[in-house]
Amino acid sequence: MPCIVNSVVAQLVDVSKYYGSGEGRIKALDNVSISVRRGDSAVLVGPSGSGKSTLLHLLGCIDKQDEGSVIIDGIDTSSKGLDELAPLRLDKIGFVFQSFNLIPVLTAYENIELPLLFRGYDQGYIKHRVNEVLEMVHLQDRMHHYPRHMSGGQQQRVAIARALVGNPALILADEPTANLDSRTGADILELLLYLKQKDSITLVLSSHDSVVLERISNVIHIMDGRVSIDSPVF
Amino acid sequence: MPGAIVLTAFIMNIVKLATISLRNLFRNSRRTLITVLVSAAGFAALAILAGYMDFSFYGLRELTVCKGFTAGGGTGHIQVFRSESLKKEELFPMQYGIEDSEKIRADIESIDEVSFTMPRIEFNGLISNGDKSISFMGLGVDPEKEAGLIQYWNSLEKMAGKTKMSDAAYRQLEKAGPYGVLLGQQMAKALSAEVGTNLMLMSTTVDGAVNVVDVTVAGFIRGAMKSIDRHYLVAPLETAMILLQTDRVSKIVVVLKRTEDTSPVSGLVEAKISGHGGKVFFSVIPWEKLAEYYYSVRDVYNIIFSFTGIIVVAIVFLSCTNTMLMATMERVKEIGTLKAIGVSNVWVSMMFLLEGFFIGLLSVAGGLVFKYVFSVTINNSGFKMPPPPGMSSSYLLKIFSAVEFLPWIALLIIFSTTLSGLLTLLKIRKISIVDSLTHV
Ligand SMILES: Nc1ncnc2c1ncn2[C@@H]1O[C@H](COP(=O)(O)OP(=O)(O)OP(=O)(O)O)[C@@H](O)[C@H]1O
Ligand SMILES: [Mg+2]
Numbered sequence: 118m119p120c121i122v123n124s125v126v127a128q129l130v131d132v133s134k135y136y137g138s139g140e141g142r143i144k145a146l147d148n149v150s151i152s153v154r155r156g157d158s159a160v161l162v163g164p165s166g167s168g169k170s171t172l173l174h175l176l177g178c179i180d181k182q183d184e185g186s187v188i189i190d191g192i193d194t195s196s197k198g199l200d201e202l203a204p205l206r207l208d209k210i211g212f213v214f215q216s217f218n219l220i221p222v223l224t225a226y227e228n229i230e231l232p233l234l235f236r237g238y239d240q241g242y243i244k245h246r247v248n249e250v251l252e253m254v255h256l257q258d259r260m261h262h263y264p265r266h267m268s269g270g271q272q273q274r275v276a277i278a279r280a281l282v283g284n285p286a287l288i289l290a291d292e293p294t295a296n297l298d299s300r301t302g303a304d305i306l307e308l309l310l311y312l313k314q315k316d317s318i319t320l321v322l323s324s325h326d327s328v329v330l331e332r333i334s335n336v337i338h339i340m341d342g343r344v345s346i347d348s349p350v351f
Numbered sequence: 352m353p354g355a356i357v358l359t360a361f362i363m364n365i366v367k368l369a370t371i372s373l374r375n376l377f378r379n380s381r382r383t384l385i386t387v388l389v390s391a392a393g394f395a396a397l398a399i400l401a402g403y404m405d406f407s408f409y410g411l412r413e414l415t416v417c418k419g420f421t422a423g424g425g426t427g428h429i430q431v432f433r434s435e436s437l438k439k440e441e442l443f444p445m446q447y448g449i450e451d452s453e454k455i456r457a458d459i460e461s462i463d464e465v466s467f468t469m470p471r472i473e474f475n476g477l478i479s480n481g482d483k484s485i486s487f488m489g490l491g492v493d494p495e496k497e498a499g500l501i502q503y504w505n506s507l508e509k510m511a512g513k514t515k516m517s518d519a520a521y522r523q524l525e526k527a528g529p530y531g532v533l534l535g536q537q538m539a540k541a542l543s544a545e546v547g548t549n550l551m552l553m554s555t556t557v558d559g560a561v562n563v564v565d566v567t568v569a570g571f572i573r574g575a576m577k578s579i580d581r582h583y584l585v586a587p588l589e590t591a592m593i594l595l596q597t598d599r600v601s602k603i604v605v606v607l608k609r610t611e612d613t614s615p616v617s618g619l620v621e622a623k624i625s626g627h628g629g630k631v632f633f634s635v636i637p638w639e640k641l642a643e644y645y646y647s648v649r650d651v652y653n654i655i656f657s658f659t660g661i662i663v664v665a666i667v668f669l670s671c672t673n674t675m676l677m678a679t680m681e682r683v684k685e686i687g688t689l690k691a692i693g694v695s696n697v698w699v700s701m702m703f704l705l706e707g708f709f710i711g712l713l714s715v716a717g718g719l720v721f722k723y724v725f726s727v728t729i730n731n732s733g734f735k736m737p738p739p740p741g742m743s744s745s746y747l748l749k750i751f752s753a754v755e756f757l758p759w760i761a762l763l764i765i766f767s768t769t770l771s772g773l774l775t776l777l778k779i780r781k782i783s784i785v786d787s788l789t790h791v
Binding site: 174179221 | 785
């Protein structure tokens, strides 16, 4: 048992999530159980409205399930409120959003250093590490640019760097290429897969893109809030 | 982690949030400007009110000292009485007068902070032109010294070039010699008296006999209040002494170099004269105890200031809270992102708190400029205020710098803008991360 806890980074156990109430109540997730192991990656696949985003939000502790439990790095988060979980998100989770979500008044560099600052690292390390990830996402020459002066692809690379910078246990990306044209989207995907290989990050992403399916072997199919997994344990 | 590193990290976080705050303030420069203008106007309003109050208190204080608001004339800074005269009714005039006033005055004048002293006699009786008699409340004075009290007023730097007083009447009285008198203007009219007119003063002597002295009108004097004017009369000390058949005086008036020294010097005076008259005890009374209205006027002003303060703070607070709420609404996505990254609600609202704080700082800076411009304009406009109730002359409006009030007003403004930033915490707690991600 301790062995499994060690290798499992994130786990949903019998999780259900509802939206609305009464007649209009929607079951967005229906009794879902999955585990993500360290160093692994998986892609969530399903039609629109099937519950991909909902599942990622619960894994990332930015929303609360109605039933079941969410365990991140051995910590059961079920009894904690979202604000109480802020330190856990800061330490263990990196998010890449569909619409980039950079802080508009901060430069690329300043956006990326944000998680490290709030973790309380010293300036020397922060500078070193931010430059390191800037290099990984090939944005050294854009580090002092503001988001509004960057293309969508560049902004998403900054977002990836921000998710990556704190070496989180888990990186979640909800349709990271959906707001980009197909070429740029492919580049971003390439980058994520390259980082996965090189930095051995743990990555769960959702996508409509068939290219993704070819590149990531672990596929979680989701349909009407129910999950079926190609390889049950990945 | 060692404490120093925790503190450094804490400061770095604050700096980061401050950076975000400031850049957002500049990004929304027009809205920031409007909010700052409102708060700066609030600061300026309070600062100018404080400056006006300061001026009023100062004017009231020095006017009390130099001119007074009663028939007793200017209070000077300190007055010395025989203690009994304050407690008991006199059986005959000057029963509790001060005997060897010269010696006591010399003693008091040896104190450094004292400019000079002067004796006064308060007496009353009838004044007649042969056809008509009216009652008077008279003041026996040393004209040269009374002129000195007016010179003290004219030498006040804060009043410089503003409202000068004339000592011409006392100079005329001095020139006229021992049997001259100054009449209140209304009294002169009632007796159809002009300069040079001969009149009779009638009063009771210390022995209870009736005595009459012939006097000549040397000039006119305006009583501090219209109601007093009809019975106001000033005569040289000698005239009063002859009329009352006494060599005592009612009191000794002490004039200092600076009003601020009043309370310490009161103690010194008390010490100097306490051993003096054997069984005779003296009371040393500072000017503000002789002018009870001073305290009530000050209370009224303080109430006005507090009310205005509350209103201004409420306006500043509401206007700033409105701005802050607009800012949180506009930046829902940014707030949600910070929360998703793992920044707690309290830290996020710290960002807005800092925004409120910066708005406060900018407002104080702007308010100081406003205040300066306004007070310079007012002080150079020669704007005259109507006479205060019961007084006969209008006065020039002046706004003092009120420097000692400014830090407090600044704190009040910064506190209310910062508090409105802190209030965003209520809103920030409610913002759902997931909803904010889909927010456009
Ligand atoms: N805030 C919400 N309020 C009400 N219903 C919601 C809310 N968010 C999601 N849903 C519903 O929950 C279900 C799952 O939504 P979810 O966003 O997880 O789907 P998805 O797979 O991410 O879809 P897409 O591919 O379009 O992003 C959908 O039926 C959706 O309508
Ligand atoms: Mg979705």
